[in-house]
Amino acid sequence: MSSLNLDDFSDLIERPDGGVRRDAEARRERQIVPPGSLGRLDDLGEWLAAAQSAVPVRPVERPRVVLFAGDHGIAELDVSARPAGSAGELVREVLEGGRPVSVLARRLGVPVRVVDMALDTDPETLPEDVVRHRVRRGSGRIDVEDALTLEEAEAAFRAGMTVADEEADSGTDLVVLGDVSVGGTTAAGVLIAALCGTDASVVTGRGGLAIDDLTWMRKCAAIRDALRRARPVLGDQLQLLATVGGADLAAITGFLLQAAVRKLPVVLDGVTVAACALVGQRIAFRAPDWWLAAHNSGEPGQAKALDRMALEPLLDHGVRVGEGAGGLLALPLVQAAAALAAELPEKPEPSVEEEPEKEE
Numbered sequence: 001m002s003s004l005n006l007d008d009f010s011d012l013i014e015r016p017d018g019g020v021r022r023d024a025e026a027r028r029e030r031q032i033v034p035p036g037s038l039g040r041l042d043d044l045g046e047w048l049a050a051a052q053s054a055v056p057v058r059p060v061e062r063p064r065v066v067l068f069a070g071d072h073g074i075a076e077l078d079v080s081a082r083p084a085g086s087a088g089e090l091v092r093e094v095l096e097g098g099r100p101v102s103v104l105a106r107r108l109g110v111p112v113r114v115v116d117m118a119l120d121t122d123p124e125t126l127p128e129d130v131v132r133h134r135v136r137r138g139s140g141r142i143d144v145e146d147a148l149t150l151e152e153a154e155a156a157f158r159a160g161m162t163v164a165d166e167e168a169d170s171g172t173d174l175v176v177l178g179d180v181s182v183g184g185t186t187a188a189g190v191l192i193a194a195l196c197g198t199d200a201s202v203v204t205g206r207g208g209l210a211i212d213d214l215t216w217m218r219k220c221a222a223i224r225d226a227l228r229r230a231r232p233v234l235g236d237q238l239q240l241l242a243t244v245g246g247a248d249l250a251a252i253t254g255f256l257l258q259a260a261v262r263k264l265p266v267v268l269d270g271v272t273v274a275a276c277a278l279v280g281q282r283i284a285f286r287a288p289d290w291w292l293a294a295h296n297s298g299e300p301g302q303a304k305a306l307d308r309m310a311l312e313p314l315l316d317h318g319v320r321v322g323e324g325a326g327g328l329l330a331l332p333l334v335q336a337a338a339a340l341a342a343e344l345p346e347k348p349e350p351s352v353e354e355e356p357e358k359e360e
């Protein structure tokens, strides 16, 4: 296998078509309600048109939820409200229909695809439809050791790219991207603090289930310690993902970049995906143009990361269970924006006879 050259992404990723965007804006000018009167739905419709390179914008008909799953060694420090190594249970519940994302996906008719990158679970106990790309059992304890070897990070990153290619090839027209992890928000905090040059306390949030003050302090200390290990490798994004990320995070980053290469728009869920997006922006500065921030989950690190990428979250409803649930809630708005942009009638052309007489 040829070695992975991340520099290629900045050449391969183009911006969504600016000319198409202007055509979409021009069409909007001709529609029966004034431009801007649909608020963010106007921007959303024009963004989607540019991403699709189509005016009028096409409806979003084949969306999918894609979730990358992994356990994180750092969870052994009790930084999560869930027991270390229990992400596999969440995966099972997601696919058996019992998690928030499962309920929403059912209601919206959206398939959910879960990819095992580093679960610490016997693979035979996982539901059959889990996509198998595991590179190891649990990522390393990032306060004292690397999450992954560089080879594992590369394999995980490539797995993410493969899944993005599969989605693009099978006609998926929008992906809601999320993670299923235990300890993942700690790794995400480290990446965000490292890339934004902030202190651990600035990015330490309360995680999936709200954690108590003592747990918060342990999490903050873990992020601080891992941050020290991150700083020397800040210039090398794959090494950064290996040092303080994890297999799920490396895969999400690979997915995000390859989706941008394939012009497949992606809706970002929570803090973990935002952290990977920030790593992706470092690799290819145009890539964030292909992403939509679904919501503000309330994690301070997420807000920081989105701000860095100039992505404004669409919703703010305090949904921080993760697993793509908050991201999926943005889908009806995207679909509404597409329908309005495509279906609102245009004003009739003023006919020649009706033109006002020129004044002397």
Ligand SMILES: O=C(O)c1ccc[n+]([C@@H]2O[C@H](COP(=O)([O-])O)[C@@H](O)[C@H]2O)c1
Residues within 6 Å of the ligand: 079, 080, 081, 082, 178, 179, 180, 181, 182, 183, 184, 185, 186, 206, 207, 208, 209, 269, 270, 271, 272, 297, 298, 299, 302, 319, 320, 321, 322, 323, 324, 326
């Ligand atoms: O969406 C968010 O910003 C978000 C915030 C906190 C937690 N989560 C979810 O919670 C899980 C990891 O939480 P934790 O506390 O174990 O790091 C993982 O499945 C995330 O998707 C998600």
Ligand SMILES: Cc1cc2nc[nH]c2cc1C
Residues within 6 Å of the ligand: 043, 044, 047, 288, 289, 290, 291, 292, 293, 311
């Ligand atoms: C308007 C808009 C601008 C963006 N820039 C990057 N992602 C975006 C998503 C939307 C919706």
